[in-house]
Amino acid sequence: xxxxxxxxxxxxxxxxxxxxxxxxxxxxxxxxxxxxxxxxxxxxxxxxxxxxxxxxxxxxxxxxxxxxxxxxxxxxxxxxxxxxxxxxxxxxxxxxxxxxxxxxxxxxxxxxxxxxxxxxxxxxxxxxxxxxxxxxxxxxxxxxxxxxxxxxxxxxxxxxxxxxxxxxxxxxxxxxxxxxxxxxxxxxxxxxxxxxxxxxxxxxxxxxxxxxxxxxxxxxxxxxxxxxxxxxxxxxxxxxxxxxxxxxxxxxxxxxxxxxxxxxxxxxxxxxxx
Ligand SMILES: [Zn+2]
Numbered sequence: 332x333x334x335x336x337x338x339x340x341x342x343x344x345x346x347x348x349x350x351x352x353x354x355x356x357x358x359x360x361x362x363x364x365x366x367x368x369x370x371x372x373x374x375x376x377x378x379x380x381x382x383x384x385x386x387x388x389x390x391x392x393x394x395x396x397x398x399x400x401x402x403x404x405x406x407x408x409x410x411x412x413x414x415x416x417x418x419x420x421x422x423x424x425x426x427x428x429x430x431x432x433x434x435x436x437x438x439x440x441x442x443x444x445x446x447x448x449x450x451x452x453x454x455x456x457x458x459x460x461x462x463x464x465x466x467x468x469x470x471x472x473x474x475x476x477x478x479x480x481x482x483x484x485x486x487x488x489x490x491x492x493x494x495x496x497x498x499x500x501x502x503x504x505x506x507x508x509x510x511x512x513x514x515x516x517x518x519x520x521x522x523x524x525x526x527x528x529x530x531x532x533x534x535x536x537x538x539x540x541x542x543x544x545x546x547x548x549x550x551x552x553x554x555x556x557x558x559x560x561x562x563x564x565x566x567x568x569x570x571x572x573x574x575x576x577x578x579x580x581x582x583x584x585x586x587x588x589x590x591x592x593x594x595x596x597x598x599x600x601x602x603x604x605x
Contacts, residue, residue, distance in 0.1 A: 335394045338362050339408060341448050342387045343429045347373065355383060355402065357391065358432055358448060363440030367393050367400040379405040384412030386425050386456075388449050409449070411456040421455055424462040428452065428469050434560055435477050443476045463545060464537050467552045468529040475530065479503075479559050483527040486510055495523055498551050500558035516554075522547040 340357035343364075348354050351373045357365045372380035382389055382405045392404035415425040432448045451469035455462060471481060485492050487503035488510040495505040497515040505523055506515065518526075521544045528536040529548065540548075 335392060335403070336362065337390065337392045337404075339445070340365070340389055340391050341429070341432070341445070341452065342383055342385050342389065342412070343433045345383065345385055351377075353380075353383065354399070356433060358436055358445055359391075360442050360445045361440075364433070364436045365393065365400060367391075367402050368396075369402040369405075382407045382410075384416065386415045386429060386452055387412040388452070409453060409456075411452045414456040415452070420462050421458075424466050425452060425455055427466055428455070431470055431473060431556065435473050438563075439477070441476060444473060447472055447476060460534060460538055461545070463549055464529065464540075467526075467549055468532065468537070470552050470556050471526070471530040472532070474556065474559060477559075481505075481526070481530065481555055483523050483530060495520070498523075500555045504555075516551065518547050518551060519544065522551070526551065 338359040338361050340359040342355055343358055344356040346354045348368060351371045353369045353372050355367055355369055357367065359365050369379070369383050371377050372383055374380070379402075383402070387407065388409035388411060390406040390408055391402055394401045394403050411425075415421045428448065428451050432444065436444050447469065451465055454460060455465050459465075474481065481487070481504035483495075483505050486495065486505060486507040487499070488506055491507045491509070493507065496508040497506050497511040497517050498504065499506050499512050499515045502510065502512065505526075506512070521541065525537060525540045525544045525548050527533075528540070529552075
């Protein structure tokens with residue numbers, strides 16, 4: 332097997348290492364989430380330091396190292412970093428987007444997640460739509476790709492077409508009056524319309540939505556995301572134990588991170604357990 336590969340990637344996070352190096356967390360198109368060190372990039376003489384800014388889309392060559400993989404070549408595909416870091420509102424939105432991507436792609440590789448992320452950063456950098464709309468649309472679609480598509484046009488529980496009275500993250504989105512759990516939020520019909528438009532990418536509707544619906548949508552999207560991220564952590568703990576038991580071998584020491592076939596198995600099991 333070759334010790335070097337090339338791939339497209341988005342820079343999710345960077346951490347300084349030693350005097351001049353930087354550790355990068357990348358979401359690659361074909362190799363999932365990758366951590367690699369870029370040597371000497373903080374020196375002013377560095378050939379590719381500026382290309383490895385957060386939010387940047389790059390073509391990278393990575394060498395599989397003994398402890399850490401090493402970035403050996405970088406070409407810029409889309410220099411979003413500069414635009415997104417120059418504007419505070421774009422910067423905070425882009426940060427929320429890459430942090431969501433980092434969490435949702437920790438366990439599973441998906442080129443769809445990569446394409447969704449690059450699309451969202453490009454829309455943000457080109458100021459196509461209000462930053463909060465781009466963020467909320469990205470989160471809803473990234474959750475859908477992860478297998479957690481919310482329902483906004485019919486009751487998530489009984490499938491009834493309406494009227495939709497409430498929103499419940501544990502039930503999977505909008506719910507009718509009969510299925511509504513006590514204490515659930517009761518958004519306006521316009522908010523459900525906007526949420527549906529953000530999930531479907533209906534920008535004509537989203538761009539003309541009212542401020543009140545946008546605020547209400549953002550709150551519900553944040554709750555929905557938080558609920559799934561917490562559930563993901565909980566169910567992973569169960570799945571890892573079940574998987575180790577399944578194949579009749581002792582659980583590996585420390586944190587068990589499934590890879591390859593084990594990850595596929597774990598993903599299936601996670602759907603069943605969740
Ligand atoms: Zn119902």
